[in-house]
Amino acid sequence: MPGLNEKYEIIVGLEVHAELSTETKIYCACKNSFGAEVNTQCCEICTGLPGTLPTLNEKVVEYAVRMGLAANCKINNITKQDRKNYFYPDLPKAYQISQYDVPLCQNGWLDFLVDGEERRVGITRIHIEEDAGKLLHGESFSGSLVDFNRCGVPLIEIVSEPDIRSSKEAKAYLETLKQILVYLGVSDGKMQEGSIRCDVNVSVRLKGQEGFNNRVEMKNVNTFSGAARAIDYEAARQSALMEAGETVGQETRRWDDVKGENILLRSKENAMDYRYFPEPDLKTIVVDDSFVSALKEGLPELPNRKTARYMREYGLPAYDAGLLAESMDRAAFFERAAALGLCQPKNISNWLLGDITYFLREKKMELSESAVTPEKLADMVSRLEKGEISGAAAKIVAEALLDSGLSAGEIISEKGLAQVSDRDALESIVDAVLADSEKAVIQYKSGKTNVLGFLVGQCMKRSKGKGNPAVLSGIIAERLK
Amino acid sequence: MELYEYTAAELSAMFRAGECSAEEITRSALDRINTAEDKIQAFLTVTEENALETAKSADKKFSAGETLPPLAGIPIGIKDNICTNGILTTCASKILGNFIPPYDATVIKKIKTHYMPILGKMNLDEFAMGSSCENSYFKKTRNPYDTERVPGGSSGGCAAAVSAGEVPLALGSDTGGSIRQPASYCGNVGLKPTYGSVSRYGLVAFASSLDQIGVFAKTAEDAALLYSVICGKDEKDATSVRREYPDFAADISNFDCKKLRAGVPKEYFGPGIDGEVRDSVYKAIELLKENGAEIREISLPSTDYALSAYYIIACAEASSNLARFDGVKYGYRSEKFENLIDMYERSRSEGFGDEVKRRIMLGAFVLSSGYIDAYYNKAKATQALISREFASAFEQADLIITPTSPTTAFKLGEKTADPLQMYASDICTVTVNIAGLPGLNVPCGLDGKGLPIGMQFVGPHFSEEILLKAAHFYESLRGELPRALL
Structure with missing residues (x-):
């Protein structure tokens, strides 16, 4: 299929479903956990046995309101829950308890960066609802079986305004959303476990056109990059139709990420009538202003804001700032280390995002579990900046900081890592290396001065990494003059 | 006099005095079931072994000198839409014909802890939908006063069994009159409590916002004893209400009729009401007046719209509540089907009876897009109006007195051909559910054919104490009602 014709503009709105990481399910006391054996995390309530009734887990409201506040939404003080009626074997009550006309949160927005440019996307609404079960298809049995473990897992649905104009923006929006969800601790954000899923609404229009054309909703989009592919595919499909003089119907289509195409599920004439009505088994949800403002005060600085601030306050590049802000622990660590004023914030960032992250991964350790403190790291970086240790020695110190409990100074003296810059001590090393490297010396003298690096390396080796390479290089140059 | 003929209060006193054992009481009821059930057909399942086991454990506790709750050892029947762990709960439907719940309804747990x-x-009528018990998939229950006649419905089995002496007490459910109307037809006291005062957890839902579990008994005192057992806030039912619930039987005789202000709404005594019924209820009102009650004529002008509003709301909720019976997980599944949709359609077409299908279709229609405003939303607005009218009526009356049903028990088959005529037998009771109020039927006499006539007391929210006391007092004025002769 050809790409999007340049005359057209893409319009995208996203409906994101995020599973909340509450201890228990939304309407019963069952554990909210992923990966348990089939049909072991369910009870008579979440399997909708006759006579059972739901009772709302208040944590779900709290989590949803937190997300609503993070997305700058208005929180509705009085909301209700509604039944969305449809038949499917993974929906044991044959209705999903959701929210229809009065969502918990509405009219918000999210800011994020696309290629370094700030973008704002409106959030239409965020509402709470229950997840359905899962159909299992297998070769060891005929037909389909149902796993009810996921029934009643709490979800929030986050609906955006049709403000997104490219697949790239869509992906950045989704990544921002995920980051915030994880940051707030309201969702684990695990895509591979289906914790975040999205429906993608796409339409195209001629650039400069007012209003929107019919939109197509795509289901079964399971990854962010899949969302980007689905959007590009659908936009191209629609623009090709329009080029051919046809109109795009209001449809629901199913995205197949393996084939890279979508197929028609239903057109507008066959649109589902969910017969929403207020859930009579549950009371009105009342969230008072004091509850909302307490949650608002408890809200952390969000990663998108943090990123912008790190760029501004510490002069970090967008990439570094974004990575640091991604993890709340690491961001806090960075800020405390930078606040000491002992060294360059950019250097702290380099160490945190580079070697420290690498060693932590090697040791299968979290930053918070390791022995390194912001003070100790800043101390080490400042010693490196002052030339007290070499970069090579710093790597050794950094690794030791993670599990030894000692300070950088203690590690340096214990391991004898202090850099030697004293000429007298280094001259003898240089002389010894030059005596052993006849061939290199001849090359150097014949004008191949790039062997200098080799010679410095030999000296470093002989000094067991402690020699100051700059001083060594100076001595070698002098000797071979 | 046989044990099965006594009231629960009398049996309780006899048991405590050591005059009879719980086992003897239960065996007497079981014997009565054996002789009467052929004619009455009130039971879908008899749980003889379970009953005897509980009776024996009550006896053991009694001999060990343990303190027992007032109704310990007094047997009870349960409407078959209330879930009982390990015991068939069919809702009188083919679609749940094999359904054995793995859990107890909250009221059943309470019944069990009371031994x-x-x-x-x-x-019952299938899924509690009906007014004659004729919509049961399994059997037709007969009225003990005249076995050619219906016991009323939907809780017809409960009402008939109490009246026939098969059980001294029963638990039913009332969505639009399903306790009060059969209680009226069979000459029982039937109490539909305030919405939210008894947990609905384990009651197979018909219309969630209107359903309420309540009691059948021979007397108001017995009803008070049983209601005291089942009422109260339940964490498993979000619509149940937390408040103080007194012991309703303890103080039941403490009633001053001279302080009673009784409202009589003219809309409930119109031309649709059978003359004998009207006269009998008026006579009862006169009796209360003679004993010092102040009688006030009141008006509830929106009553005319109640039946329509009721059937729209109830059917809307039912269409959603009954959607889970789809042949996938439990209950009836059609033997032959082509695909998933076909399995749904065949299982539901074959598993539900006509009246249930009629209400599901009506309910799905009134909720569908394009019609919801004209029907469901309008009905909800009417509901609010009716509730307001009751609230203002209760500013000038402590309780409202009406007939319970426009007629006495009709003949089997008499109204099955005309659903609208059947629906009209709920005309005096549905308003009470719509407003979430407590309502009570107390028998006030027999008509010329020897059939019981029922009088309904309706009170403000959580006024069960007044209703029960007033009914108890009225019973003392009325005297013994002739029993059904089998």
């Missing part, structure tokens, strides 16, 4: 032997599960 009340459960004698069995009582017949």
Whole structure:
């Protein structure tokens, strides 16, 4: 299929479903956990046995309101829950308890960066609802079986305004959303476990056109990059139709990420009538202003804001700032280390995002579990900046900081890592290396001065990494003059 | 006099005095079931072994000198839409014909902790939809006063069994009159409590916002004893209400009729009401007046719209509540089907009876897009109007007195051909559910054919104490009602 014709503009709105990481399910006391054996995390309530009734887990409201506040939404003080009626074997009550006309949160927005440019996307609404079960298809049995473990897992649905104009923006929006969800601790954000899923609404229009054309909703989009592919595919499909003089119907289509195409599920004439009505088994949800403002005060600085601030306050590049802000622990660590004023914030960032992250991964350790403190790291970086240790020695110190409990100074003296810059001590090393490297010396003298690096390396080796390479290089140059 | 003929209060006193054992009481009821059930057909399941086991444990506790709750050892029947762990709960429907719940309804848990032997599960109109018990998939229950006539419905099995002496007490459910109307037809006291005062957890839902579990008994005192067992806030039912619930039987005789202000709404005594019924209720009102009650004529002008509003709201909720019976997980599944949709359609077409299908279709229609405003939303607005009218009526009356049903028991088959005529037998009771109020039927006489006539007391929210006391007092004025002769 050809790409999007340049005359057209893409319009995208996203409906994101995020599973909340509450201890228990939304309407019963069952554990909210992923990966348990089939049909072991369910009870008579979440399997909708006759006579059972739901009772709302208040944590779900709290989590949803937190997300609503993070997305700058208005929180509705009085909301209700509604039944969305449809038949499917993974929906044991044959209705999903959701929210229809009065969502918990509405009219918000999210800011994020696309290629370094700030973008704002409106959030239409965020509402709470229950997840359905899962159909299992297998070769060891005929037909389909149902796993009810996921029934009643709490979800929030986050609906955006049709403000997104490219697949790239869509992906950045989704990544921002995920980051915030994880940051707030309201969702684990695990895509591979289906914790975040999205429906993608796409339409195209001629650039400069007012209003929107019919939109197509795509289901079964399971990854962010899949969302980007689905959007590009659908936009191209629609623009090709329009080029051919046809109109795009209001449809629901199913995205197949393996084939890279979508197929028609239903057109507008066959649109589902969910017969929403207020859930009579549950009371009105009342969230008072004091509850909302307490949650608002408890809200952390969000990663998108943090990123912008790190760029501004510490002069970090967008990439570094974004990575640091991604993890709340690491961001806090960075800020405390930078606040000491002992060294360059950019250097702290380099160490945190580079070697420290690498060693932590090697040791299968979290930053918070390791022995390194912001003070100790800043101390080490400042010693490196002052030339007290070499970069090579710093790597050794950094690794030791993670599990030894000692300070950088203690590690340096214990391991004898202090850099030697004293000429007298280094001259003898240089002389010894030059005596052993006849061939290199001849090359150097014949004008191949790039062997200098080799010679410095030999000296470093002989000094067991402690020699100051700059001083060594100076001595070698002098000797071979 | 046989044990089965006594009231629960009398049996309780006899048991405590050591005059009879719980086992003897239960065996007497079981014997009565054996002789009467052929004619009455009130039970869908008799749980003889369970009942005897509970009775024996009550006896053991009694001999060990343990303190027992007032109704310990007094047997009870349970409408078959209330879930009982390990015991069939069919809702009198083919679609749940094999359904054995793995859990107990909250009221059943309470019954069990009170050592009340459960004698069995009582017949009803399928999913509690009906006014004659004729919509049961399994059997047709008969009125003990005239076995050619219906016991009323939907809790017809409960009402008939109490009246026939098969059980002294029963638990039913009332969505639009399903306790009060059969209680009226069979000459029982039937209490539909305030919405939210009894947990609905484990009651197979018909219309969630209107359903309420309540009691059948021979007297107001017995009803008070049983209501005291089942009422109260339940964490498993979000619509149940937390408040103080007194012991309703303890103080039941403490009633001053001279302080009673009774409202009589003219809309409930119109031309649709049978003359004998009207006269009998007026006579009862006169009796209360003679004993010092102040009688006030009141008006509830929106009553005319109540039946329509009721059937729209109830059917809307039912269409959603009954959607889970789809042949996938439990209950009836059609033997032959082509695909998933076909399995749904065949299982539901074959598993539900006509009246249930009629209400599901009506309910799905009134909720569908394009019609919801004209029907469902309008009905909800009417509901609010009716509730307001009751609230203002209760500013000038402590309780409202009406007939319970426009007629006495009709003949089997008499109204099955005309659903609208059948629906009209709920005309005096549905308003009470719509407003979430407590309503009570107390028998006030027999008509010329020897059939019981029922009088309805309606009170403000949580006024069960007044209703029960007033009914108890009225019973003392009325005297003994002739029993059904089998």
